[in-house]
Amino acid sequence: MNDTIAVIGATRGTGLAAMRQLIDAGRPATAVVRSVEKARGLFGDKATLVYGDVTRPETLAQAIDPDWAGIVFTVDITGGIAGRGMFASREKIRAVMYGGLVNTVEACKQRGFKGRLVLLSTIGLSIPSTGMKILNWVKPGLRDHSIDKAEYLKKSGLDWTVVRAGILNDKPGGAHALTITGEDRPLEMRYQIARADLARVMLACVTDPAISKREFSVFWGEAGHDSDAELAAKLAALAG
Ligand SMILES: NC(=O)c1ccc[n+]([C@@H]2O[C@H](COP(=O)([O-])OP(=O)(O)OC[C@H]3O[C@@H](n4cnc5c(N)ncnc54)[C@H](OP(=O)(O)O)[C@@H]3O)[C@@H](O)[C@H]2O)c1
Known part of the structure; x- marks a missing residue:
């Protein structure tokens, strides 16, 4: 195994933040993207760029x-209203959110991938809330697709971590200590996190031995900042 971390979903949001953190730290990074041109505009020659569309399994077998x-x-599905796939059909959303993960898992198995797959999921899948009701209405079937993708990964035989994030924002990272818990929380504004902070946690999950085959929730706590050691201790606490 080498030190490279690959990001699928690298050209926007949390995945883009993860790529930027890897590049800034001088770590080997690969972006698996459906537009190599767009990725080149974002990362230049500072990362390896590989073509892969999660709805096209044959491209993943080549990429991984x-x-x-x-x-x-x-x-996540993009395009449509606000660029976030809102009001797309249930089938289209499922093909990316669930089908994309299934195709990735199967390509990993086919290629003999032995590393860890760290999956972004959401809090509030097991707790009824108005927030989840609204989200599930604007992105039909989101709750089912999110539950199903995590279950598929957990049963895959691969090494995995499922990170259930609070409501995402694009504020700068590093201004809050993080709450990391094995418990679920309702999808409410008081459980938020910046994509930059979430990206940092997801990257830490790739190599942290405590996080193998764990699912947890993460959202902002008090103002402050977790050092790398403090973050590692919070992740280690999940292992009991
Ligand atoms: N929004 C929230 O408050 C919230 C809360 C908790 C969890 N989540 C979860 O967070 C995830 C989304 O995170 P985000 O908002 O940071 O991401 P995002 O900005 O929506 O980015 C999605 C990424 O997926 C890529 N993508 C889309 N279709 C693809 C395909 N067919 N093949 C390969 N890549 C594809 C996009 O690439 P292009 O640039 O090519 O479009 C983009 O890089 C979802 O799983 C969601 O359930 C969201």
Whole structure:
């Protein structure tokens, strides 16, 4: 296994933040993208760029390197209203959110990938809330697709981590200590997190031994900042 971390979903949001953190730290990074041109505009020659569309399994079989240390998977449907796939059909959303993860898992198995797949999921899937009701209405079936993708990964035989994030924002990271808990929380504004902070946690999950086959929730706590050691201790606490 080498030190490379691959990001699928690298050209926007949390995946883009993860790529930027890897590049800033001088760590080997690969972006698996459906537009290499767009990725080149974002990362230049500072990362390896590989074509891969999660709705096209044959492209993933070509893209995945079995020697990567891990894959950070942050794919979500894009386009449509607000660029976030709102009011797309249930089938289209499922093809990306659930089908994309299934195709990635199967390609990993086919290629003999031995690293860890770190999957972005959401809090509030097991607790009824108005927030989840609204989200499930604007993105039909989101709750089912999110539950199903995590279950598929957990049963895959691969090494995995499922990170259930609070409501995402694009504020700068590093201004809050993080709450990390094995418990679920309702999808409410008081449980928020910046994509930059979430990206940092997801990257830490690739190599942290405590996080193998764990699912947890993460959202902002008090103002402050977790050092790398403090973050590692919070992740280690999940292992009991
Ligand atoms: N929004 C929230 O408050 C919230 C809360 C908790 C969890 N989540 C979860 O967070 C995830 C989304 O994170 P985000 O908002 O940071 O991401 P995002 O900005 O929506 O980015 C999605 C990424 O997926 C890529 N993508 C889309 N279709 C693809 C395909 N067919 N093949 C390969 N890549 C594809 C996009 O690439 P292009 O640039 O090519 O479009 C983009 O890089 C979802 O799983 C969501 O359930 C969201």
